[in-house]
Amino acid sequence: MSLASLAHPRQDFSYGFLDAFAKRELRRRMLKAIAIPGFQVPYASRELPIARGWGTGGLQVTLSIVSPTDTLKVIDQGADDSVNAANLRRFIARMTSVATTTDTLAATVIQSRHRVPEERLREGQVLVLQVPDPEPLRQVQPDSSRAREMHADADYAQMWLTLYEQLVRFGRFMQGASYPVLVHGRYLMSPSPIPRWDTPALHQAAHLTLLSAGREKRLYAVPPYTDVRPIEFEDVFFQVENMAGRICMLTGARNKFMDELPVAEGGSQFRLSDTGYAAKLLRRARGDAATLGATYFDDEGHFYQPGVIRAE
Amino acid sequence: MSMPHMTPAELRQHATFTALMWAFSYPGRPQRLPAAGLAAFVAIGETLLDLETGFFTPHDDLVPALAATGGRPLPPIHAPYQFYPQLTLAELDLLVTAPLGTYAEPDRGATLVLGCGFAHGTPLHLSGPGLAQPLTITVARLPDELWRARATVAVYPLGWDLYLVDGDQVIGLPRTTRVEVG
Amino acid sequence: MAYVAARGGEAAILQSEQLHQLLNAPLSLATVRMIEASLPYLVDRVMGEGSLYAPELAALALAQTGGDLYEAVLLLRAYRSTQPRLAYAEPVTQTELLTVRRISASFKDIPGGQILGPSLDYSHRLLRLDLLDQDNQEHSASAPPAATVSSDAPAGEAPPSYDPSPLAVADWQRSEGLLAAVPEVPPTDPASLPDLTREPADFPAPRAHRLQALARADTGGVLALGYASMRGYGLAHPTVNELRLAYADVRLRHPVTGEAFSIGRVRVSQCEVVNTQATELRLGYTATLGWNEVKCIAGAMLDLEMDAPQPHPAHSEEFVLYHTEPVEASGFCIHYKLPHYVTFQSGLDALREARATAADAPTEPGDAQ
Numbered sequence: 001m002s003l004a005s006l007a008h009p010r011q012d013f014s015y016g017f018l019d020a021f022a023k024r025e026l027r028r029r030m031l032k033a034i035a036i037p038g039f040q041v042p043y044a045s046r047e048l049p050i051a052r053g054w055g056t057g058g059l060q061v062t063l064s065i066v067s068p069t070d071t072l073k074v075i076d077q078g079a080d081d082s083v084n085a086a087n088l089r090r091f092i093a094r095m096t097s098v099a100t101t102t103d104t105l106a107a108t109v110i111q112s113r114h115r116v117p118e119e120r121l122r123e124g125q126v127l128v129l130q131v132p133d134p135e136p137l138r139q140v141q142p143d144s145s146r147a148r149e150m151h152a153d154a155d156y157a158q159m160w161l162t163l164y165e166q167l168v169r170f171g172r173f174m175q176g177a178s179y180p181v182l183v184h185g186r187y188l189m190s191p192s193p194i195p196r197w198d199t200p201a202l203h204q205a206a207h208l209t210l211l212s213a214g215r216e217k218r219l220y221a222v223p224p225y226t227d228v229r230p231i232e233f234e235d236v237f238f239q240v241e242n243m244a245g246r247i248c249m250l251t252g253a254r255n256k257f258m259d260e261l262p263v264a265e266g267g268s269q270f271r272l273s274d275t276g277y278a279a280k281l282l283r284r285a286r287g288d289a290a291t292l293g294a295t296y297f298d299d300e301g302h303f304y305q306p307g308v309i310r311a312e
Numbered sequence: 313m314s315m316p317h318m319t320p321a322e323l324r325q326h327a328t329f330t331a332l333m334w335a336f337s338y339p340g341r342p343q344r345l346p347a348a349g350l351a352a353f354v355a356i357g358e359t360l361l362d363l364e365t366g367f368f369t370p371h372d373d374l375v376p377a378l379a380a381t382g383g384r385p386l387p388p389i390h391a392p393y394q395f396y397p398q399l400t401l402a403e404l405d406l407l408v409t410a411p412l413g414t415y416a417e418p419d420r421g422a423t424l425v426l427g428c429g430f431a432h433g434t435p436l437h438l439s440g441p442g443l444a445q446p447l448t449i450t451v452a453r454l455p456d457e458l459w460r461a462r463a464t465v466a467v468y469p470l471g472w473d474l475y476l477v478d479g480d481q482v483i484g485l486p487r488t489t490r491v492e493v494g
Numbered sequence: 495m496a497y498v499a500a501r502g503g504e505a506a507i508l509q510s511e512q513l514h515q516l517l518n519a520p521l522s523l524a525t526v527r528m529i530e531a532s533l534p535y536l537v538d539r540v541m542g543e544g545s546l547y548a549p550e551l552a553a554l555a556l557a558q559t560g561g562d563l564y565e566a567v568l569l570l571r572a573y574r575s576t577q578p579r580l581a582y583a584e585p586v587t588q589t590e591l592l593t594v595r596r597i598s599a600s601f602k603d604i605p606g607g608q609i610l611g612p613s614l615d616y617s618h619r620l621l622r623l624d625l626l627d628q629d630n631q632e633h634s635a636s637a638p639p640a641a642t643v644s645s646d647a648p649a650g651e652a653p654p655s656y657d658p659s660p661l662a663v664a665d666w667q668r669s670e671g672l673l674a675a676v677p678e679v680p681p682t683d684p685a686s687l688p689d690l691t692r693e694p695a696d697f698p699a700p701r702a703h704r705l706q707a708l709a710r711a712d713t714g715g716v717l718a719l720g721y722a723s724m725r726g727y728g729l730a731h732p733t734v735n736e737l738r739l740a741y742a743d744v745r746l747r748h749p750v751t752g753e754a755f756s757i758g759r760v761r762v763s764q765c766e767v768v769n770t771q772a773t774e775l776r777l778g779y780t781a782t783l784g785w786n787e788v789k790c791i792a793g794a795m796l797d798l799e800m801d802a803p804q805p806h807p808a809h810s811e812e813f814v815l816y817h818t819e820p821v822e823a824s825g826f827c828i829h830y831k832l833p834h835y836v837t838f839q840s841g842l843d844a845l846r847e848a849r850a851t852a853a854d855a856p857t858e859p860g861d862a863q
Contacts, residue, residue, distance in 0.1 A: 014322075028360055142727045170773065262670075
């Protein structure tokens with residue numbers, strides 16, 4: 001008998017890169033996050049071999065929930081093929097031997113920066129959103145400790161005031177992405193910088209959403225079938241981005257979130273932001289088999305749950 | 313560089329964690345643990361405990377296994393993770409002292425793992441996050457006083473997060489779940 | 495060791511310098527050449543803060559100081575200040591740059607294309623421990639294999655067209671009316687530009703002073719204040735409109751013929767950030783000599799924020815420009831190592847007297863507890 005025969009085979013890195021302690025800590029925090037929807041749970045947040053602020057929060061969550069039986073989709077701005085998405089996917093696959101896909105329907109775990117896929121997520125799927133700034137109150141209270149007290153007291157008056165000021169100055173709410181939402185009637189939450197178009201997808205959703213900010217060391221969750229309401233007034237409503245009249249130059253799709261592409265001669269063209277969905281539309285147009293899921297917005301631009309977007 | 317792979321312990325803990333994650337995500341729906349009976353409690357223990365946290369259990373057989381994780385044995389008033397394989401009325405007096413968290417740190421509310429039976433028993437009507445529709449489950453071998461205590465001791469966002477274990481099945485009842493007895 | 499020993503002060507200085515040299519690798523031309531060749535980003539940082547484009551001198555400064563960045567910048571600045579001003583180069587325009595890296599976060603694709611160029615952005619930050627496993631001898635003997643860049647274009651297909659001087663994203667935004675047009679200004683004589691190295695900044699600073707100050711600023715300082723702005727103490731949430739690394743020809747007019755000609759190429763970097771939270775886009779900008787991406791991005795964020803009506807103190811122009819000046823800031827910081835015992839004694843005297851007075855004074859009624 002030799003020592004080598006008793007020891008584990010040498011591995012340069014643990015499964016999922018994170019060591020057992022890091023994973024256990026993340027898992028403890030994630031369970032608390034699911035139990036207290038929208039509450040920012042502090043966590044240790046390890047350094048990873050990816051630059052800080054480039055998705056290390058989402059990455060830590062993904063690395064501690066996936067196993068070799070999972071199928072992973074990674075997107076950045078909706079695109080599977082962007083360098084950042086490709087890089088994160090390459091890293092996760094290298095560290096976990098997880099299968100990867102661009103098809104939202106085939107994925108069990110979707111790590112995303114700034115988008116929710118167009119096709120509706122279903123029960124048992126996990127959406128991991130990368131979060132640059134978890135604090136929805138940052139713009140009214142840059143000090144984290146004070147913002148934390150405001151959350152403890154559910155004191156969101158300043159946020160409403162800001163909304164009102166925008167209305168007076170600009171005639172509309174000026175918040176672009178990261179539109180703040182109230183989760184389960186209690187915590188104000190930043191949904192991460194997803195466009196307003198994607199915000200309603202979190203409301204009473206079938207899937208689980210985990211949000212994680214590596215640099216700021218906070219993670220939080222929206223469990224399935226949980227109320228997620230964008231803040232709005234009784235008479236002035238939250239609005240999603242206007243996609244009317246924008247037609248995808250590749251697929252002809254409409255009433256989906258579009259990327260604007262400047263044209264040198266002036267003006268713009270549009271292309272579906274969700275590249276996985278676009279690829280399936282193209283396959284189907286060529287006559288190849290492609291299963292399309294039901295989308296959050298139909299081709300007329302109506303959201304699938306009536307009454308959720310009151311500005312409709 | 314070779315592809316890192318899961319050790320047997322990692323495999324077990326991953327399976328346990330996945331069950332716990334979905335149990336809180338869809339309260340009332342049983343999830344499968346990779347171990348049954350008292351071993352299920354140990355599996356949950358090794359998945360959640362290490363020397364950065366602490367536990368309490370009145371069950372003597374469980375103490376060495378849980379302590380082996382590195383977790384510190386703590387009194388029920390302080391322990392963030394508590395394991396009651398057969399919750400008695402006397403033990404309930406200990407359980408009700410478990411931490412509820414504070415408004416600044418509601419995540420300090422305790423996680424309680426309770427042994428019970430799902431086949432029959434007291435009907436519990438569940439509603440809240442994770443439940444598209446209200447759901448009724450039956451739970452045996454838990455004192456009804458537990459539900460009264462849970463409803464009166466804490467107001468959301470404070471509270472306890474519960475895992476009910478029967479054999480290799482686990483049901484999650486996070487603090488957001490409304491439970492009506494009867 | 496008494497560092498102010500009146501006698502032997504000079505000897506102490508010599509010995510201290512000798513000890514410093516002893517603890518560092520001997521200064522040699524080979525070291526200087528190696529630094530210049532193998533640490534171009536460090537050289538660029540020193541040149542940017544030193545505001546002197548001279549890779550060889552920057553490498554020498556680094557070698558001479560054992561890599562102490564502030565000392566190296568000071569060496570370069572001190573040398574720079576001795577140099578005569580012989581001529582004014584022609585302004586470098588964006589369209590004449592030879593761009594090697596150009597990315598925009600505002601749009602997925604931009605006219606002229608996204609050019610990733612040389613970057614470690616998407617590398618996995620794993621230490622190459624295998625390199626250390628090699629036998630020392632083997633390691634020193636075998637040079638790393640020369641990097642070969644393979645073309646991914648399938649055979650027969652032309653590589654994608656490359657436009658070395660693409661249209662600026664901001665120009666497209668101007669054509670769309672999203673961004674204010676560049677105001678018409680008569681061609682400036684470079685000699686009449688306000689020059690921070692010739693006149694101290696006054697606030698509000700002329701635009702030229704502000705951009706010069708940011709170009710020369712301490713990378714870490716600009717980053718710290720810029721990060722504060724990005725993280726939430728600023729009012730804006732800007733997007734990187736365009737970040738460029740490029741080579742620029744330095745062109746002079748021939749004194750006799752008046753013809754413009756290039757006297758050499760310098761590495762330059764620039765970043766433009768844009769803010770959407772208004773009815774019109776607003777730009778922030780920073781450019782530096784050398785490729786200094788972090789400084790350009792952070793500086794551009796600060797430039798945008800310093801225009802705000804009520805900036806956070808850490809983004810007021812005066813605060814930023816004064817406190818990110820590397821030579822002044824580091825110099826003042828290390829001056830605290832100088833003897834201060836006279837001023838300290840004077841302070842002690844006041845402190846002792848105040849204590850004595852307090853002890854003698856009758857206790858005030860409110861304090862009796």
